Amino acid sequence: MKKRNIILTISCIALLALFIWYADGSFDSYQKRILNLCAIYVILGLSMNLINGFTGLFSLGHAGFMAVGAYTTALLTMTPESKAATFFLEPIAAPLANITMPFFMALLLGGLLSAFVAFLIGAPTLRLKGDYLAIATLGFSEIIRIIFTNTQNITNGPLGLKSIPNFTNLWWSFGTMIFTLVVMIALINSSYGKAFKAIREDEIAAESMGINLFQHKVMSFVIGAFFAGIGGGLLGNLLGAINPMMFRFILTFNVLLIIVLGGMGSVTGTVISAFVVTSGLEYLRVLDESINLGFIKFEGIAGLRMVVFSTLLMIVVIFFRNGLMGTKEFGWDKFFNFFNRRPFSKKGVGQ
Amino acid sequence: MTLLKTDHITMRFGGLTAVKEFNLEINKGEIVALIGPNGAGKTTAFNMITGVYRPTEGQIFFNNQEITGLKSHDITKRGMARTFQNIRLFKELSVLDNVFIANHLHLKANLLQAVGGKMYPDFLDKLWQPKYKREEKEILEKSYMLLEKVGLLDQKDEKATSLPYGLQRKLEIARALATNPQLLLLDEPAAGMNPKETNDLTGFIRQIREDFDLTIFLIEHHMQVVMDISDRIYVLDYGITIAEGNPYEIQNNQRVVEAYLGVSEDA
Numbered sequence: 001m002k003k004r005n006i007i008l009t010i011s012c013i014a015l016l017a018l019f020i021w022y023a024d025g026s027f028d029s030y031q032k033r034i035l036n037l038c039a040i041y042v043i044l045g046l047s048m049n050l051i052n053g054f055t056g057l058f059s060l061g062h063a064g065f066m067a068v069g070a071y072t073t074a075l076l077t078m079t080p081e082s083k084a085a086t087f088f089l090e091p092i093a094a095p096l097a098n099i100t101m102p103f104f105m106a107l108l109l110g111g112l113l114s115a116f117v118a119f120l121i122g123a124p125t126l127r128l129k130g131d132y133l134a135i136a137t138l139g140f141s142e143i144i145r146i147i148f149t150n151t152q153n154i155t156n157g158p159l160g161l162k163s164i165p166n167f168t169n170l171w172w173s174f175g176t177m178i179f180t181l182v183v184m185i186a187l188i189n190s191s192y193g194k195a196f197k198a199i200r201e202d203e204i205a206a207e208s209m210g211i212n213l214f215q216h217k218v219m220s221f222v223i224g225a226f227f228a229g230i231g232g233g234l235l236g237n238l239l240g241a242i243n244p245m246m247f248r249f250i251l252t253f254n255v256l257l258i259i260v261l262g263g264m265g266s267v268t269g270t271v272i273s274a275f276v277v278t279s280g281l282e283y284l285r286v287l288d289e290s291i292n293l294g295f296i297k298f299e300g301i302a303g304l305r306m307v308v309f310s311t312l313l314m315i316v317v318i319f320f321r322n323g324l325m326g327t328k329e330f331g332w333d334k335f336f337n338f339f340n341r342r343p344f345s346k347k348g349v350g351q
Numbered sequence: 352m353t354l355l356k357t358d359h360i361t362m363r364f365g366g367l368t369a370v371k372e373f374n375l376e377i378n379k380g381e382i383v384a385l386i387g388p389n390g391a392g393k394t395t396a397f398n399m400i401t402g403v404y405r406p407t408e409g410q411i412f413f414n415n416q417e418i419t420g421l422k423s424h425d426i427t428k429r430g431m432a433r434t435f436q437n438i439r440l441f442k443e444l445s446v447l448d449n450v451f452i453a454n455h456l457h458l459k460a461n462l463l464q465a466v467g468g469k470m471y472p473d474f475l476d477k478l479w480q481p482k483y484k485r486e487e488k489e490i491l492e493k494s495y496m497l498l499e500k501v502g503l504l505d506q507k508d509e510k511a512t513s514l515p516y517g518l519q520r521k522l523e524i525a526r527a528l529a530t531n532p533q534l535l536l537l538d539e540p541a542a543g544m545n546p547k548e549t550n551d552l553t554g555f556i557r558q559i560r561e562d563f564d565l566t567i568f569l570i571e572h573h574m575q576v577v578m579d580i581s582d583r584i585y586v587l588d589y590g591i592t593i594a595e596g597n598p599y600e601i602q603n604n605q606r607v608v609e610a611y612l613g614v615s616e617d618a
Contacts, residue, residue: 186469191455191487192462194444198452201441208401208435210427210456210530219462327443347398 005332013178016221019308020170032170033238038278039173040234045270047227052256053327054188055220055293056200058134060252061121062228064141067247068117069110069229070236071155074164075099076106077237082163089159090152107176107233114229115222117144124219126214129203141252149244160243162237168238176234180227184267187223196220200265235246254281257309260325262314269325277309284308285348352379353415354534354566355431356399360409362395362590369395371590372409377534382560382567384577384602387587387612393570394436397538400568401433402426411533428456429450432532434523435572436539440511446522447507450494453529460486494529500562501525501555517548521555527562534559535559537569549573553580578602586610 023035044062051059078086080098087143091097092270101109116190148155155161187193198206207213236242254277262273284305314322355377362370370392377383385393398404400411409616411419418426432453441449468483476484498504501521506514514522520540524589527535529611540556541549555577560567571577577584578598586594586601588610594601601607 003472006472006474069419107357182470183466186466190465190469190483191451191458191490192465194448194452195455196446198441198455201443202439204403204423205435205439205441206452207423208403208427208433208439209453209526210424212422212424284538 001334004229006087008332009274015228016174016178020174021344024170034279034282035170036168036173036234036238037282038166038275039170039177040231040238040270041255041258041274041278042177043227043231043234044255044265045262045274046180046184047224047231048255049259049262049264049267049270050184050187050196050227051220051224053259053266053270054193054200055196055217057126057217057221058130059137059221060134060249060256061118061137061141061225062118062255063247063249063251064137064144065114065228066117066232066251067141067144068114069107069232069246070242070247071148071161072110073103073106073233074080074161074227074236074242075154076101076109077103077165077167078163079165086159087153087156089157092156093153096154101170103165103237107230111226111229114232115226118222118225119218122218124222126217138249138252141247141249145244145247148247155244158244160241160246162241164237164240164242166237168234173234173238176230177226180230181267181271184227188267192216192219197265240262257337259314260313260323263326263328264324265327266323266325266329268330269323269328281305281309353377354379355414355568356412357400358410358412360396360399360406360411362392362399362404362616363407369590370399370587373587373590373592375585377566377568379533380560380564381582382556382569382580383579383586384491385568385570385587386572386574386577386584390589391587392590393587394538395590397433397570401431401536424456425534427530430531430533431536432527432530432534434520434527434538434540435535436542438516438519440519440523440525440526442510442512444511445508446498446503446511446514447494449511449522450497450524450529451490453526454490454493456530458486458490458604483545497525497528500559502530516543517545520544524559528559529575531565532565534566534568537567539570541573549576552576556580 023032027035044066048062051057075096076099083092083097121137121140125133125140128136149158151157188196195211198209198211199216200215203213258273258277259270260269261277263269269278282345287304287308288300288302290300353376355375357373359372359374360370360456361368361372373396377510385396387393395404399406402418402421402425405420409419410417412430413431416429420430438607441452444452464481465483468481468487471481471484498507501524503518503522503525506518511519511522513514524537524540537556541552544552556567556579559565583595583597584601585592586607593606593610594604596604
């Protein structure tokens with residue numbers, strides 16, 4: 001990285017930290033929650049984009065990985081007392097009952113376990129291609145959810161977990177978001193990331209150039225699942241209560257919506273789109289309620305805001321097939337080039 | 352010294368025998384051509400050798416090691432690279448990235464070292480440089496060298512598909528060369544080229560053979576190129592090897608002429 005770009009990036013992060021410090025003190029809990037969700041969806045979007053956008057694997061198993069991360073983190077951070085209170089139908093399995101560890105360790109373990117599950121799922125399914133892979137991963141994600149619904153003494157079954165300590169705050173979510181961003185950008189610009197993109201472009205050519213397809217696909221899948229697990233862990237400890245019904249296909253769809261709108265294969269597109277979609281889903285709640293314009297009164301229709309997003313998705317797919325950014329990125333070099341080559345600037349006319 | 356040898360390789364797709372008992376022997380440093388009418392099984396033979404298909408029968412030896420049934424990426428690692436009949440570049444990626452990616456198989460840094468190395472700021476390089484960054488610099492230098500060789504250095508940041516057809520072919524060759532091959536397989540390198548580009552191609556192939564110490568095996572329909580460049584020629588027709596020899600022998604072989612032009616009525 002160039003020195004100028006590093007300085008600019010660090011100052012941006014400093015500005016963001018300043019903003020978080022301000023927001024942490026003076027925003028109300030509703031606004032803070034939306035900001036937290038935005039950051040978490042950035043993490044989820046990036047992790048899914050690595051698999052779907054950069055490596056070109058059409059995987060729909062994200063909710064499953066998030067569930068693994070969320071449950072692991074939640075179970076490892078809950079106090080023994082709250083565990084005893086939550087598991088009233090059937091007591092929790094012995095070793096889990098007394099384990100409580102710091103949030104960081106729990107998040108990391110959640111991510112690692114999710115990555116491990118992805119490894120187990122990836123080994124058979126990544127031999128499939130296209131829609132077959134989509135169906136198989138979707139199936140596995142549902143299997144994970146069904147298992148969680150039925151393992152009463154580990155996950156408390158359909159009742160879910162309650163009184164999970166609210167460790168996730170703006171610092172945690174935005175800190176993890178920045179970490180994910182930095183790792184993802186470094187990864188996709190490295191030789192490995194370029195190999196991922198080569199697989200997306202042409203599998204046969206990539207293999208002929210000596211890239212071990214299966215090994216690299218598993219790599220991308222496992223890294224994606226690791227960050228999905230961390231995102232899930234943050235989400236669980238933000239909401240304070242989780243149950244298996246949360247991790248249905250609709251959750252995968254929300255993340256997919258973000259990466260399709262932002263551009264499959266664009267990190268910056270994912271970040272922008274995650275903020276727009278997540279805050280949009282909250283602020284468009286107005287549409288679900290009844291609107292009184294004075295002379296006319298609309299009855300509220302529950303779920304109307306989802307119609308807005310479905311329409312938006314349709315428009316994007318028809319008219320902007322590559323989403324907001326396509327595979328392009330926004331970066332400091334581009335930013336300065338944009339100002340340097342304005343046609344009416346003296347430089348442009350003079351030459 | 353024999354570099355590539357196939358021993359009675361046969362490929363059947365259901366009831367169709369695409370290639371039957373093909374015996375090939377290529378010595379180090381040779382330029383060998385494989386010709387034949389459309390549908391003769393030339394590309395199938397290529398695909399068996401490069402590991403896209405597993406031959407139904409027979410064995411393939413490369414550098415005296417058996418490579419039958421190995422995966423493409425394994426075979427490429429052992430020193431065999433190819434181009435494709437219908438160009439298969441990484442379309443949306445830049446010209447430079449296309450060549451860069453072909454170096455990936457020789458990368459020694461693991462995933463963590465690569466990600467860590469990418470995060471390491473440039474201005475600290477004087478103190479200590481991560482392993483991955485050193486490797487990446489070498490790869491970049493090699494890629495620039497290859498692009499210069501094929502005359503694409505000026506277009507290095509352009510999208511691969513934005514290049515004209517002839518240059519896309521050259522980029523494919525540069526990409527194949529980046530894998531450090533001993534044997535280069537070219538599938539119809541002159542296809543779609545105009546007469547001038549075709550003329551240049553012969554010189555270009557000879558040039559890279561000298562510069563990279565290569566052995567070349569090519570499929571080509573353009574007879575002028577084939578006769579001009581090849582040391583030896585194999586002729587396939589309906590999957591069967593009907594002739595083998597130097598260009599002079601092939602030009603005067605009755606069966607080859609028949610395969611291409613048909614048998615005359617009164618013969």
